[in-house]
Amino acid sequence: MSVTAQTVWNNCLEFIKDNIQPQAYKTWFEPIQAVKLTDNALSIQVPSKFFYEWLEEHYVKILKVSLTKELGEKAKLVYIIKMENTYGNKQPFTEKIPSANRSAMKSQEVDVPLNNKSPELRNPFVIPGIRNVKIESQLNPNYSFENFLEGDSNRLARSAGLAVASKPGGTSFNPLLIFGGVGLGKTHLAHAIGVDIKDKYPEKTVLYISAEKFTQQYIDSVKKNNRNDFIHFYQIIDVLIIDDVQFLSGKTGTQDVFFHIFNHLHQNGKQVILTSDKAPVDMQDIEQRLLSRFKWGLSAELQTPDFETRVSILKNKLYRDGVDMPDDIIEYVAKNIKSNVRELEGAIISLIAQSSFNKKEITIDLARVIVEKFVKNTKREVSIDYIQKVVSDYFQMDIDTLQSKTRKRHIVQARQLAMFFAKKFTKASLASIGSQIGKRDHATVLHACKTVDNLSSTDKQFKKYVEDITKKLSV
Template sequence: MSVTAQSVWNNCLEFIKDNIQPQAYKTWFEPILAVKLSDNSLSIQVPSKFFYEWLEEHYVKILKVALTKELGETAKLVYIIKMENTYGNKQPFTERIPSSNRSSVKAQDVDIPLNNKSPELRNPFVIPGIRNVKIESQLNPNYSFENFLEGDSNRLARSAGLAVASKPGGTSFNPLLIFGGVGLGKTHLAHAIGVDIKDKYPEKTVLYISAEKFTQQYIDSVKKNNRNDFIHFYQIIDILIIDDVQFLSGKTGTQDVFFHIFNHLHQNGKQVILTSDKAPVDMQDIEQRLLSRFKWGLSAELQSPDFETRVSILKNKLYRDGVEMPEDIVEYVAKNIKSNIRELEGAIISLIAQSSFNKKEITIDLAKQVVEKFVKNTKREVSIDYIQKIVSDYFQMDVDTLQSKTRKRHIVQARQLAMFFAKKLTKASLASIGSQIGKRDHATVLHACKTVDNLTSTDKQFRKYVEDLSKKLAV
């Protein structure tokens, strides 16, 4: 009996079927077709590049074992990646990839031409039954660079955003990750980049989406059994903006699919822009392979604006709304609301509303009433300096001693407690905490937090330190 591609592949399938879950076998191996056998190389046809990436990521070892059993140590596997007619592309694209030596796989060599004008493309943003292939950007044109005022707190992120908007996919800022606390302008800046790109490059497909909506679309695609359509849709985007990427934490399926979409876009020179409330190093329950890709480009932090920037933001807001306000009142609001831009603008809107509804003149007294309500209703965020002072006073030492290089046990513990509470009570990144508490790196802060957790559960005296300081720092 002659050995054919089909007979070799059938034997491989028998072995694979015995070693993996039935559902996985049905999903990832049944659709594969054996095409030809030549010189110890078996050619198999897979439906898409994503399919090939998944096999190489998850089943390379079992494929190697199965093929080696049939064809010996010199066995090679050749993938023929054939796009379905969904994209009007009937020509297979072949790439020779030895599965027995995965380190030589270069996914970027596999390039599948996609035609985004196909009327059969399933757009997850379109209501089923309504024929519409146009991809709306989901951008808010009111968020622009013009009304994103520059200051020391955002200069790096804003400059990087302008560079990306001028040359999307063509700078080293790919991906561009913008991170920072609530209300500091991450979403505004992400939209501004997208809006600017649409103005400069109208032919490019730009898409803004929240990570939460992306996750929901992925779940829907799995339920409706059109997951590949979901993936292919996102692979045709030229500029993908994902807001609040930390929402993917713990969602392994969504992370996995985003990993493959990200790889495809990055390898094909497409731009990825992400926002997060944390730096990559602080993200919990995000796969390492995804975090490493977040670090390929630039991570730019948005910090709380300084007084001058807060004044400029308020004046700009008043100018856009056509409202005049005395300088001393603007400065009073800017001086007393420091947490974030959203609250700053909210206070000025409240002040204008109080004035117009109650037919009152805008005075310092009215400003004090509004600001007082705002500050009272807003959870106060303590500063790292304040935490260091409270911890130092508690242990009867000065802040310089706390920050010093000494390894004396009680000083080390005080320093670790300051780092622990800084992480717990502020939105600062680990790197920022380390920098402010004795010029340490983020790894030291991470170690300090783990040490405090361990000692709290094992050492009664140390637990009392934590409880006492928690009360003193209660906000």
């Protein structure tokens, strides 16, 4: 039987799978495709430059061992990096680029560490005396990677954050945009990256600032006629973290000045980290040239944590606070508060407070009272799961039917309504909505929203559907 690239890679994967954690295997090895086998060199395609860097950084030894077993001591591994969504001064990837073109392909022998990266460019702009001014980072040391627990909902964003903290300005994640709904940990993760960078690189200037404060500083600089000083100050920052960047929407002057600051930092190998409550594709009133720069690096979504992650978050919080609580009570709280981490931690703090102030033992009954009050007093963020249930019940079908591939008109319309309401009532990205409603892509969701808008204005019966479901979701 002839040996093919696929058989060699499959054998390597069998070995790797037995020697690393299942989730790590799923995240870092399942997306890889075997491309070709030439003599003792196996070519594999990875989704991005970051994948290549991460494999070289964390899995080079196991790759070498597995490949040597298959192809002998002279085995080589060639990475083909698919450079999609690449802008600026980097060459775009095209299908027919010659293999010698290094923008399309990077090769690396498995036994050679990654050491051919471009050295960090130094900032050529120095204002006399300004380097002597100590810039406070404005970071909160309580926000760390240690207490940002990993789960399926945040794995990509957390991994990307760790990579950036290890090599600020030296990965493909520049900028790193972390986005997601309220209370899911965007600010926590942004601070954690900054804190870790300060620990590893104390000489680097790190600054955390909210987009709102950045805007106010810019307005003040215009009033005082020192706009250039404002720009120069931000150009000397090594790692700039801007929280809630969606706040720049509609603020043309601030966007313009941030555009120039961003370009300078990016061109000089500095790191930019942004957080937002929505993905770039969903941002309104942000200039296209700025949105294109947001897409240069990685946009990583924080989603609502699953049950297991919620339990872990609560146990970690209780451990840090030195509080002992029975597992059944922890699981009860985790099961009933699903919307975000902030509400989850708030409920457990309320439970501890009620117990200590009123000298009551923490029981399921007490937990039930606290959770009911907490959920009632907290503005409920409608989940995509809840929307699908309401729409399915309204049309008297089950959720599996709603999510199915069928093209029957009434089922397609129900699915489109679910997507429409998910966009209206949640802060989830179009891609996230699509993946949760029948594993569709963002273009399908966009089409669904336009269809619902059109039918609402032309079809009386359909308009009634929209009104009825809106009432049910607004209760």
